[in-house]
Amino acid sequence: MSCLESAILLDSQDALKKYENEFYKNENQFYFDGNSLGLLSKRAENSLLTLLHSWKQFGIDGWTSGEHPWYFLSEKLGEKCAPLVGAKKEEVILTGSTTTNLHQLLATFFRPTTERNKILADELNFPSDLYAIASQIQVHNLPEDHLKLVKSDDGQTITTNAIIEAMTDDVAVAILPAVLYRSGQVLDIAAITKAAHERGIVVGFDLCHSIGSIPHQLHEIGADFAFWCNYKHLNGGPGSVAGLFVHEKHFGTMPGLAGWFGSDKTKQFDLATQFTPANTAGAFQIGTPHIFSLAPIEGSLSMFEEVGIDAIRKKSLQLTGFLMECLQQEIPNVFQLGNPTDETRGGHVFLVHEEAASICKALKEAGVIPDFRAPNGIRLAPVALYNSFEEVWKVVQILKDIMKKETYKKFHNEREIIA
The missing domain is CATH 3.40.640.10 (Type I PLP-dependent aspartate aminotransferase-like (Major domain))
Structure with a gap:
């Protein structure tokens, strides 16, 4: 089964899928930085x-x-x-x-x-x-x-x-x-x-x-x-x-x-x-x-x-596990995984690459919101309440395209200084 087919199947079985509509999400954007700042929900508003x-x-x-x-x-x-x-x-x-x-x-x-x-x-x-x-x-x-x-x-x-x-x-x-x-x-x-x-x-x-x-x-x-x-x-x-x-x-x-x-x-x-x-x-x-x-x-x-925290943890592990699986299938040997691959991982995947800062900039340009951690880390956090498995698949496709075409090279490989 391909990653896309798996994503569609997993989304069809997802008991938390309905909560995605509770949050304000920008069209054509994939928000994978919920471990830095979570999205606004309609209930919170x-x-x-x-x-x-x-x-x-x-x-x-x-x-x-x-x-x-x-x-x-x-x-x-x-x-x-x-x-x-x-x-x-x-x-x-x-x-x-x-x-x-x-x-x-x-x-x-x-x-x-x-x-x-x-x-x-x-x-x-x-x-x-x-x-x-x-x-x-x-x-x-x-x-x-x-x-x-x-x-x-x-x-x-x-x-x-x-x-x-x-x-x-x-x-x-x-x-x-x-x-x-x-x-x-x-x-x-x-x-x-x-x-x-x-x-x-x-x-x-x-x-x-x-x-x-x-x-x-x-x-x-x-x-x-x-x-x-x-x-x-x-x-x-x-x-x-x-x-x-x-x-x-x-x-x-x-x-x-x-x-x-x-x-x-x-x-x-x-x-x-x-x-x-x-x-x-x-x-x-x-x-x-x-x-x-x-x-x-x-x-x-x-x-x-x-929902209960146990259900959230279950889906979180599925999301990050699926993300790692797709990376392995679609972009093998490009990134080093800096996070544990077993259940001793938290809510994000940590990719290590010497061009991490410029890759994060390329991801943002393509509509993916990641998190850069100096000197060489990319955190991707699909969140159980508002991210889907198909979104994970799409993010991997975007990342695959960036690495294949090397579009990240047009960016400086350093964090932007906020004035």
């Missing part, structure tokens, strides 16, 4: 307009009136998000941004002692996490080498054994991604958590490239905390409010960075000079919720509630 109308209609009373009162909106959406990370509803709150949440969690859980005063991360982690970790180390007046990085043997992946071997007696906290942002490798966070706790290490995870794409069981495995953005696979919109998880065993821990909206809701408007934190993950909020940046997530999460 509607929930944003609904919240905007509540401001128009109620003014200050929007905090307690309307379809989605603002006062409890972060908690309400945290409850909806909890099944995606395998958490109890009280363990999740939508607040802040990825990096501010990481700062909050490190300010809370990184309490260095003479014996334990290092933070463990990996060298393939997203740089923003490393910047935040380094600055927290600086806040404690510790040397730069107290950020301990697990090394990669191939520049694309990290082994669980390498991570565990780096968990020495001087490590206080470990911060690791659930999915590596370049290669899409899924880390074994259950094994990592178990090993960390056996060694007295607090462990937290960055879920930016995994939430909405793969299932998690954060409560069950006993992860201490996690943090993520909601604008990638969860389609919450550019700069949408982020999320964090804190295991219930840590409820009652004083947040490292206290703020008014982290108060016990029954006492928040007492306006006492002494902070009384909520006895949930809500305690780790700092500022007033950004209502209009939360609003689209309400609509988006309603689809995840209907």
Whole structure:
């Protein structure tokens, strides 16, 4: 069976096919960058307009009136998000941004002692996490080498054994991604958590490239905390409010960075000079919720509630597997695969080529939206809710044509600098 015939068959069997019509997709464009920014859905647009109308209609009373009162909106959406990370509803709150949440969690859980005063991360982690970790180390007046990085043997992946071997007696906290942002490798966070706790290490995870794409069981495995953005696979919109998880065993821990909206809701408007934190993950909020940046997530999460993360993961694996199969059939030996080929891959395929930047430009010219990662990587992320198998086939045909005709050579092989 040809790739096209397989695509038609797979689309005919796809239980999620109908959700494609929920999203705004440009005609003659193939959007394969949902792991950087998800597309706008009609439900997200509607929930944003609904919240905007509540401001128009109620003014200050929007905090307690309307379809989605603002006062409890972060908690309400945290409850909806909890099944995606395998958490109890009280363990999740939508607040802040990825990096501010990481700062909050490190300010809370990184309490260095003479014996334990290092933070463990990996060298393939997203740089923003490393910047935040380094600055927290600086806040404690510790040397730069107290950020301990697990090394990669191939520049694309990290082994669980390498991570565990780096968990020495001087490590206080470990911060690791659930999915590596370049290669899409899924880390074994259950094994990592178990090993960390056996060694007295607090462990937290960055879920930016995994939430909405793969299932998690954060409560069950006993992860201490996690943090993520909601604008990638969860389609919450550019700069949408982020999320964090804190295991219930840590409820009652004083947040490292206290703020008014982290108060016990029954006492928040007492306006006492002494902070009384909520006895949930809500305690780790700092500022007033950004209502209009939360609003689209309400609509988006309603689809995840209907579909369930297991069904999304199943189709995601089918899409990326089909993409790799078509590449092998149509363009063999042109690209090196930088992602795992088994089920330890996340929601994208990572192609390695020395002309990656110019190839990405040629793809965009031809109507395909990929993602370039310096120095030589192309990320292609077909998304379960809005990409089809036939789209995957068409993208491979476009890529095949670009490579055959070498049209990429008319572009400079470097990232464009945004003025």
